[in-house]
Amino acid sequence: MTVKKILLLTGDYAEDYETMVPFQALTMVGHRVDAVCPGKRAGEKVKTAIHDFEGDQTYTEKRGHDFVLNASFDAIDPVSYDALCIAGGRAPEYLRLDSKVIALVRYFAEANKPIAAVCHGPQLLTAADVVRGKRIAAYSACAPEVTMAGGVYAEIAVDAAVTDGNFVTAPTWLAHPQWLTQFLAVLGTKIAL
Template identity: 50%
Template sequence: MLLFVKALGGTIRGSDKKIFLCGDYMEDYEVTVPFQPLQALDCYVDAICPKKKARDTCPTAVHDFEGDQTYSVKPGYDFTLTTSFEGLDTSSYDALVIPGGQAPEYMAMDETVIAIVKEFMDSKKPVASICHGQQILAAAGVLKKCNAYPTVKLNMTLAGTSWLEPNPMHRFFTDGNLVSELLARLMDLLRVQVSF
């Protein structure tokens, strides 16, 4: 993609360091769709997971809507981590991305994960959270209002977060340095710009 943009006479700005907070059974689409385009646009991107090292993998899940009362869950792919979690200096990163899926359910109970989220929010660095990723932000006490997949609503309102209906479903919400949902707005918040 980088070569294609350059071949067309374009430029890309925003190659700051981004970090993805990964976990087992995160939603495949929600990690690969932002991760790969950021890399393709010459951004430095790392993926980390509690209790895992560089080159370890996280299995992903694919959630699908097939006419049942809720979504189905199917095995996704193994997502390879780029950096070890232990000893990582998160202060050297410029933005944090939290994919959804099942991973936020247990990652919201990890004290180090909560500390990382608070560090990014306190320093006003961009934080992007997708779908169930809001559970981690609520556990960190940094979420004032949000939207997400509708089944997250009860957890968010019980945490004291003002809920914005995701209607239509592609609606996103931005609050200062925090964005929920929608890849295009995420790219804006992470200061990735392609110009011709």
């Protein structure tokens, strides 16, 4: 297997599972994953939130864990990365206001490098204006943003995922098995059992 260098973009109150699980799973299969947050350096932490589906009209939110970043946003060179992974939760809402984040997302899209985004992560894709004509899954509350940005909102089960070219997207962390499998396929990663 060829080791891929993956950039994981997260931030304060990113969804806990959507930060920790991809970081651990992609590392476990042998890839190098650098987790970054704008304005923070390696060794600093982001606070996460746990979103759950408990029968209410929307998800509930609870305080998650502290997640330690292992790379500094200002020190990264996107050219050196093979793929981008975007955590969901509330972080994308404020991260999409950062012009450096938008430029980073555009770089990966224009370079046709694999991009995975789950839950609210596609908010960064829509803000970067890179989803036109693409089938994109996201948390249902983000559907209008996908459509207004020219994407085709993929109305799929919360535990499903969709791949369209270099984009792998999913509506919630319940889809981790699906989107991680699809992302590994786009990366060209084969796992022998």
